[in-house]
Amino acid sequence: MEPVRIDDPLDERVAAYVDIRERDLVGRQGRFVAEGKVVVDVLTATRRFGVESVLVLENRLAGMQHVLARLPADVPVYVVGAAVMDRIAGFHMHRGILAIGLRGELASPDQLLGTVGQNALVAVLVGISNHDNVGSIFRNAAAFGADAVLLDKASCDPLYRKAIRVSVGAALKVPFAVADDAAIIADLLEKKGFTQFALSPRGETDIRDVQPRGPVALYLGTEGEGLPEHLMSRLHTARITMAPGFDSLNVAAASAIALHAFTRNAG
Amino acid sequence: MEPVRIDDPLDERVAAYVDIRERDLVGRQGRFVAEGKVVVDVLTATRRFGVESVLVLENRLAGMQHVLARLPADVPVYVVGAAVMDRIAGFHMHRGILAIGLRGELASPDQLLGTVGQNALVAVLVGISNHDNVGSIFRNAAAFGADAVLLDKASCDPLYRKAIRVSVGAALKVPFAVADDAAIIADLLEKKGFTQFALSPRGETDIRDVQPRGPVALYLGTEGEGLPEHLMSRLHTARITMAPGFDSLNVAAASAIALHAFTRNAG
Numbered sequence: 001m002e003p004v005r006i007d008d009p010l011d012e013r014v015a016a017y018v019d020i021r022e023r024d025l026v027g028r029q030g031r032f033v034a035e036g037k038v039v040v041d042v043l044t045a046t047r048r049f050g051v052e053s054v055l056v057l058e059n060r061l062a063g064m065q066h067v068l069a070r071l072p073a074d075v076p077v078y079v080v081g082a083a084v085m086d087r088i089a090g091f092h093m094h095r096g097i098l099a100i101g102l103r104g105e106l107a108s109p110d111q112l113l114g115t116v117g118q119n120a121l122v123a124v125l126v127g128i129s130n131h132d133n134v135g136s137i138f139r140n141a142a143a144f145g146a147d148a149v150l151l152d153k154a155s156c157d158p159l160y161r162k163a164i165r166v167s168v169g170a171a172l173k174v175p176f177a178v179a180d181d182a183a184i185i186a187d188l189l190e191k192k193g194f195t196q197f198a199l200s201p202r203g204e205t206d207i208r209d210v211q212p213r214g215p216v217a218l219y220l221g222t223e224g225e226g227l228p229e230h231l232m233s234r235l236h237t238a239r240i241t242m243a244p245g246f247d248s249l250n251v252a253a254a255s256a257i258a259l260h261a262f263t264r265n266a267g
Numbered sequence: 268m269e270p271v272r273i274d275d276p277l278d279e280r281v282a283a284y285v286d287i288r289e290r291d292l293v294g295r296q297g298r299f300v301a302e303g304k305v306v307v308d309v310l311t312a313t314r315r316f317g318v319e320s321v322l323v324l325e326n327r328l329a330g331m332q333h334v335l336a337r338l339p340a341d342v343p344v345y346v347v348g349a350a351v352m353d354r355i356a357g358f359h360m361h362r363g364i365l366a367i368g369l370r371g372e373l374a375s376p377d378q379l380l381g382t383v384g385q386n387a388l389v390a391v392l393v394g395i396s397n398h399d400n401v402g403s404i405f406r407n408a409a410a411f412g413a414d415a416v417l418l419d420k421a422s423c424d425p426l427y428r429k430a431i432r433v434s435v436g437a438a439l440k441v442p443f444a445v446a447d448d449a450a451i452i453a454d455l456l457e458k459k460g461f462t463q464f465a466l467s468p469r470g471e472t473d474i475r476d477v478q479p480r481g482p483v484a485l486y487l488g489t490e491g492e493g494l495p496e497h498l499m500s501r502l503h504t505a506r507i508t509m510a511p512g513f514d515s516l517n518v519a520a521a522s523a524i525a526l527h528a529f530t531r532n533a534g
Binding site for chain 2: 136140142143145242243248249250256
């Protein structure tokens with residue numbers, strides 16, 4: 001589709017982009033915002049999600065051609081000057097490209113687990129409400145080839161704008177599903193024959209000594225509270241050994257170490 | 268010292284706290300800002316740095332007693348109401364405590380390395396200018412008992428307010444020193460008998476297979492550029508094996524995995 005030039009920040013065709021920071025906090029009726037070249041690149045390359053439209057800075061259009069070329073022919077591309085872009089977004093947008101993605105129908109945890117292989121590695125996020133942490137964990141999950149991420153409802157939406165950005169697009173790449181609570185996830189993974197590990201400073205086995213066989217799940221909880229007792233008591237537990245006197249790692253850093261330890265990618 | 272109540276945001280005694288976010292960008296003449304209970308706790312507990320004064324919200328004073336009790340008797344503690352705190356700081360300060368620390372005379376890399384043991388683990392940061400990354404790397408360095416951090420001048424100041432906060436105080440705990448450039452650091456570590464590893468996606472040895480003996484240094488570079496060729500060519504190189512098609516980890520996540528792999532803390 002030929003790019004369409006927009007000069008009026010109030011033009012209805014770019015209404016979905018108005019005040020994007022403010023609107024992170026309210027529902028988006030099945031839409032999400034992808035920002036920046038790398039993220040929009042992943043969005044168009046993986047095709048896990050539909051694209052409603054794209055908004056590009058005029059002076060960045062040339063550099064985005066390979067990304068835009070991947071869009072289905074019926075997806076409109078809107079081109080704006082820098083001043084109009086800032087007026088629309090509601091702040092100074094130094095990133096040259098935004099896209100509105102379509103969530104579509106997300107798979108249920110059960111459906112998602114039906115698609116993973118015999119040696120699947122699944123990360124389970126429990127109560128991780130911080131966008132940076134969720135984004136970082138997705139980035140690590142992609143880096144170490146995790147097959148899926150399952151989240152409880154208390155965790156942050158992986159399609160929140162900032163989570164996608166911090167994940168460098170991995171939130172658009174690694175399949176995920178959300179369950180009402182972690183106990184439902186544990187029941188499901190148990191039924192599917194997963195060996196389930198809770199990561200905790202109080203964990204029984206050093207993460208270096210875990211030698212999982214078959215499908216495996218790694219549970220990650222918040223830094224303060226950790227994983228709830230009802231989960232800890234029914235799962236295997238693993239720890240990352242730290243220097244004496246040090247409280248805890250950031251959960252994203254801990255996920256990197258644990259997913260690396262679990263990874264099946266032989267050197 | 269008895270806490271001193273301040274009601275005028277323009278009171279000269281709290282001038283060091285005025286507009287703290289703006290002033291991150293300019294020099295602070297030998298001072299730094301520690302914010303939040305956990306960070307001020309580390310500042311007063313480790314005593315690596317002096318404290319010029321402390322500013323506390325009146326309704327948080329009771330909860331800070333154990334932190335304040337550690338202060339030398341001549342350090343003033345200023346108490347303010349929430350409105351005055353916000354006026355002073357220049358934004359809504361939900362953290363209940365701020366302190367002005369004194370940088371003092373920082374050790375040179377040579378002096379610092381004179382204080383570490385035979386099996387020292389040292390992290391070397393090259394061109395890491397992002398505050399979050401520097402803060403996170405310090406947190407990981409503390410978690411895995413690194414003895415020191417060396418930085419080139421292109422890296423972010425570890426005593427930048429946000430770096431300290433992200434480090435959860437580790438920037439005030441793990442000794443560090445700054446050199447003009449990384450080549451000086453490499454010369455010095457070589458002279459001191461360190462085995463030096465550059466972490467890079469192009470590294471020769473899988474980090475899991477590195478078995479360092481004696482003092483060891485881990486070089487971390489930026490995500491985009493990576494470490495410069497003149498360093499790569501003179502150091503051992505190690506990689507974190509990732510899933511095919513995935514570009515790179517965040518440098519903080521990579522530091523967590525590598526420092527964990529190098530750590531001498533037996534299970």
